[in-house]
Amino acid sequence: MAVKRTYDENTVVIFDTTLRDGEQSPGATLSSAEKLEIARQLSRLGVDVIEAGFPAASPDDLKAVQRIAQEVGTEDGPTIAGLARAVEGDIRTAWEGVKDAAHPRIHTFLGTSPSHLRMLRIDEEEGLQRIRKAVTLAKSLCDDVEFSPMDAGRTDMEFLIKACAVAVECGATTLNIPDTVGYVTPKEWAEKIEQLIQETPGAGPGSGVIWSVHCHNDLGMATANTLAAVQSGARQVEVTINGIGERAGNTSMEEVVMALHTRKSAYDVRTNVDTTQFMKTSRMVSNYMGMPVQPNKAIVGANAFAHESGIHQDGVLKDAETFEIMTPESVGLHTSRLVLGKHSGRHALKVRLAELGYNVDGDALNQVFSRFKVLADAKKNVTDADLEALMTDEFHKPQEFYRLDDIQVTCGTMGMPTATIRLSNNKGETFIQAGVGTGPVDASYRAVDLVAKVPNTLIEYSVHSVTEGIDALGEVTVRIGEPNGNRTFGGYGADSDVIVASVKAYMAALNRMIASLGNESIQPEGDAATLGTHSEKTDVAE
Ligand SMILES: CC(=O)SCCNC(=O)CCNC(=O)[C@H](O)C(C)(C)COP(=O)(O)OP(=O)(O)OC[C@H]1O[C@@H](n2cnc3c(N)ncnc32)[C@H](O)[C@@H]1OP(=O)(O)O
Numbered sequence: 137m138a139v140k141r142t143y144d145e146n147t148v149v150i151f152d153t154t155l156r157d158g159e160q161s162p163g164a165t166l167s168s169a170e171k172l173e174i175a176r177q178l179s180r181l182g183v184d185v186i187e188a189g190f191p192a193a194s195p196d197d198l199k200a201v202q203r204i205a206q207e208v209g210t211e212d213g214p215t216i217a218g219l220a221r222a223v224e225g226d227i228r229t230a231w232e233g234v235k236d237a238a239h240p241r242i243h244t245f246l247g248t249s250p251s252h253l254r255m256l257r258i259d260e261e262e263g264l265q266r267i268r269k270a271v272t273l274a275k276s277l278c279d280d281v282e283f284s285p286m287d288a289g290r291t292d293m294e295f296l297i298k299a300c301a302v303a304v305e306c307g308a309t310t311l312n313i314p315d316t317v318g319y320v321t322p323k324e325w326a327e328k329i330e331q332l333i334q335e336t337p338g339a340g341p342g343s344g345v346i347w348s349v350h351c352h353n354d355l356g357m358a359t360a361n362t363l364a365a366v367q368s369g370a371r372q373v374e375v376t377i378n379g380i381g382e383r384a385g386n387t388s389m390e391e392v393v394m395a396l397h398t399r400k401s402a403y404d405v406r407t408n409v410d411t412t413q414f415m416k417t418s419r420m421v422s423n424y425m426g427m428p429v430q431p432n433k434a435i436v437g438a439n440a441f442a443h444e445s446g447i448h449q450d451g452v453l454k455d456a457e458t459f460e461i462m463t464p465e466s467v468g469l470h471t472s473r474l475v476l477g478k479h480s481g482r483h484a485l486k487v488r489l490a491e492l493g494y495n496v497d498g499d500a501l502n503q504v505f506s507r508f509k510v511l512a513d514a515k516k517n518v519t520d521a522d523l524e525a526l527m528t529d530e531f532h533k534p535q536e537f538y539r540l541d542d543i544q545v546t547c548g549t550m551g552m553p554t555a556t557i558r559l560s561n562n563k564g565e566t567f568i569q570a571g572v573g574t575g576p577v578d579a580s581y582r583a584v585d586l587v588a589k590v591p592n593t594l595i596e597y598s599v600h601s602v603t604e605g606i607d608a609l610g611e612v613t614v615r616i617g618e619p620n621g622n623r624t625f626g627g628y629g630a631d632s633d634v635i636v637a638s639v640k641a642y643m644a645a646l647n648r649m650i651a652s653l654g655n656e657s658i659q660p661e662g663d664a665a666t667l668g669t670h671s672e673k674t675d676v677a678e
């Protein structure tokens with residue numbers, strides 16, 4: 137059901153920048169299809185503004201923003217924003233990106249702190265002129281213009297007020313104050329925002345200008361700083377799902393929104409967010425970006441509603457309120473009446489998936505049902521988290537240049553860990569290879585490398601079980617990088633066999649890398665076996 141967004145003076149506008157600043161997290165590259173799907177979920181979550189990307193960054197970014205504007209930026213949907221430096225080309229490209237949305241926004245920015253002015257090789261006077269030019273141009277294209285004085289946290293107050301005043305005079309309707317490097321403290325930030333609201337000509341209370349903040353988490357204070365700004369009158373917060381973003385990340389949306397909702401008496405504001413969509417959105421972003429959520433992460437971490445110690449368990453059993461300030465259901469963590477296991481049929485699975493927000497029918501239902509049965513054979517109860525992992529693994533793979541067909545591994549203390557794999561490519565060819573490594577995962581990855589021949593470095597590998605128990609579904613996320621480049625690519629895989637999950641995750645990351653390099657640039661050379669012609673040949677890599 138579509139979220140109905142309503143506004144009054146106590147509404148805090150939720151500006152989501154998962155697809156822009158969040159995607160600036162190292163390795164968090166997404167395909168356009170994934171961005172579109174996340175944008176749809178953000179819309180269901182009820183965010184007010186989606187910053188869909190930085191259209192001038194690349195033709196792919198522009199296309200992704202355009203699709204989101206066209207397909208998610210509907211009349212009753214969120215505003216779609218595109219980011220632009222304070223330069224004409226960026227601003228015009230940002231407009232190309234968002235113009236088809238029912239509610240488009242251009243967001244332009246310029247560094248204002250001494251070090252940022254030095255980076256730009258300009259003085260304050262030139263900075264003011266660039267802001268004037270940029271905001272005036274943006275306003276000539278789009279009614280809704282946001283301006284950010286980048287690194288405002290370290291900008292001299294007098295100059296910051298001048299910069300904001302120029303932006304408002306030229307038509308900016310939202311003034312976003314970024315703590316770009318996560319430097320400020322909550323008290324300083326609250327005072328700064330209050331002073332800006334009081335002293336910026338043309339932008340005081342009643343002017344119609346929305347004050348916003350955009351905090352980074354370098355000192356772990358992004359949520360505290362954002363909430364302090366709300367108490368000082370900020371009515372837009374720029375946030376990301378799971379707090380992802382540059383370096384230590386941005387302010388986490390789920391933390392800020394749940395604080396505003398749970399501590400209503402402290403903040404006395406409202407949002408349009410349907411908080412029951414948080415778990416689903418968090419898992420989607422984590423899985424697509426290949427960035428695991430730490431178990432003790434507030435709101436969406438695996439332990440956020442788990443009680444381990446006796447006194448806590450006793451208290452929660454007597455009355456959940458003793459140790460819970462929010463209900464798990466309020467963030468979309470459900471305990472279902474339906475216990476799914478090996479004796480469950482399609483009807484129960486379909487209903488449970490629908491409760492989780494996945495409407496699957498026909499072939500798709502059959503496809504997921506057969507995966508479900510394999511899993512149910514391997515473990516007693518199939519939980520919601522298992523189902524979410526299975527859905528992501530089954531239906532949200534990046535474009536597949538290579539697919540895992542089969543794998544067999546031998547390992548242990550006798551002999552060398554060896555993996556034999558069968559992969560097929562998108563031309564229908566099949567390859568068999570074997571690899572030897574320090575362990576079963578290493579051996580499998582070496583075997584995959586013999587087929588795919590995509591030079592890369594494994595930067596990160598993490599495995600965790602979706603639920604408790606020895607039979608739990610294993611989730612693996614990996615991050616690989618170009619050997620001499622800056623770009624990294626994430627991948628996700630889930631399976632009741634962690635080696636299979638590991639290979640799926642690695643192949644998802646490899647497929648992303650191949651897509652970004654161009655399909656033609658990487659093809660296996662003729663030494664792999666093509667089963668179709670029965671010219672089987674096995675290489676063993678060490
Ligand atoms: C705090 C933030 O999150 S800001 C957003 C950061 N996001 C990104 O940078 C992702 C997208 N960026 C990109 O794809 C590229 O940086 C591009 C396409 C925008 C520009 O690429 P290039 O032209 O090769 O420039 P490059 O990235 O090397 O350097 C940035 C240039 O922009 C200038 N610049 C930086 N911010 C601004 C700004 N707000 N307004 C105007 N110019 C700016 C820098 O001074 C530098 O200019 P110079 O070449 O004259 O020294």
Ligand SMILES: CC(C)C(=O)C(=O)O
Pocket residue numbers: 157219245284286287312314315316317350352
């Ligand atoms: C572009 C701006 C808002 C930004 O991301 C920052 O300053 O951190």
Ligand SMILES: [Mg+2]
Pocket residue numbers: 157314316350352382
């Ligand atoms: Mg930022």
